[in-house]
Amino acid sequence: MNGTCILCGNKSEIIAEYGFMITQCPACGRWIMSDRGFNILSLEQKDKCKSYLFYHKREKGDYFIGEENKYKDYISSIKSITDTKHLSLDTINAWYPKTFVDKVDLILLKLAELSNFDGDLVNYANFGDNLFFIKSIKSSNIKEGYDIKVQYRYIINFLSKNKFCSFVDSGFLQLLPDAYEKIYELQKNQSNNKNVFVSMAFNPDTKDTREAIRQGIISAGYSPEFIDEIIHNHQIIPEMLRLIGESKFLILEITEPNFGAYYEAGYAAGLGKEIIVCCKELVFNQKDFSCPNLKEIKEDSQEDIEKNGCKIYAKAMRPHFDIAQKQILVWSDYDDLTKKLTEWIKYLFPTP
Ligand SMILES: [Zn+2]
Known part of the structure; x- marks a missing residue:
């Protein structure tokens, strides 16, 4: 069934089975949640989830978001679900970057992973919201989508002014030498x-x-x-x-x-x-x-x-x-x- 990923809004393949929604999203990967979980997830949590899933995409297998113990038997009885990794909201909250600087570090590391060669053009149109930690909020009295535009402009300005990225065409960006230098330092600490x-x-x-x-x-x-x-x-x-x-x-x-x-x-x-x-x-x-x-x-x-x-x-x-x-x-x-x-x-x- 064609639908929309409720986390990031991308067009996705959605399967509903036994009170579960299985979403195959181009940006978030494959993730599962109980119907009940859908309803109680706050907007803020959805935003955190969409970035977590994008930054922790798995080659194969899916993520199950929610209370594991409650649904363990259920899940193992559904044949189309295999190799599920449980994801608690605590894990997502703990990972979620606390500061703007932390966000930039993660963005740069991810972009390095997505670039196949120096100067590669990365098409972020489908996952910009996930990548840039965009919050799907809307202030009152403001045109729909304006707050999101402001957030994009802010991060794009920052990345451009610091010579980390150049934004070539709409939806495309390219890492610049200064970014590679920073990424090298970050990776050294990680590897x-x-x-x-x-x-x-x-x-x-x-x-x-x-x-x-x-x-x-x-x-x-x-x-x-x-x-x-x-x-x-x-x-x-x-x-x-x-x-x-x-x-x-x-x-x-x-x-x-x-x-x-x-x-x-x-x-x-x-x-x-x-x-x-x-x-x-x-x-x-x-x-x-x-x-x-x-x-x-x-x-x-x-x-x-x-x-x-x-x-x-x-x-x-x-x-x-x-x-x-x-x-x-x-x-x-x-x-x-x-x-x-x-x-x-x-x-x-x-x-x-
Ligand atoms: Zn998604």
């Missing part, structure tokens, strides 16, 4: 990027977990970074934050909770990095995190203090499973952890 930052509690008890994670990362073609092996002075927080910023993604092991690890993961999430959360099955299924000392209290005067301490203990020992509604890699033993981690990484980040 050494086989590093995976591991956040966990480091102590003699977690040594085997650490080694299992190390092996899992290496087998997937990446390079693990354990902060205590890189920086021996843990006070150097800026250095740690820099390492997280330069890493491709982060692994958070929560079997033994550690406040520092959650902090690191939160920082990574803020930068739009993906996080793989791991937890040992025993702990994952554990119901009771109460303090073992609680039973031994005898003296009345001590009791209240101890009870308070025990409450804090119970809170501290319970891993936070609700981290950004992430799926959690639950492992049974060290071999299982290594094996699953390699599989997950290869699936989420196929090319190191």
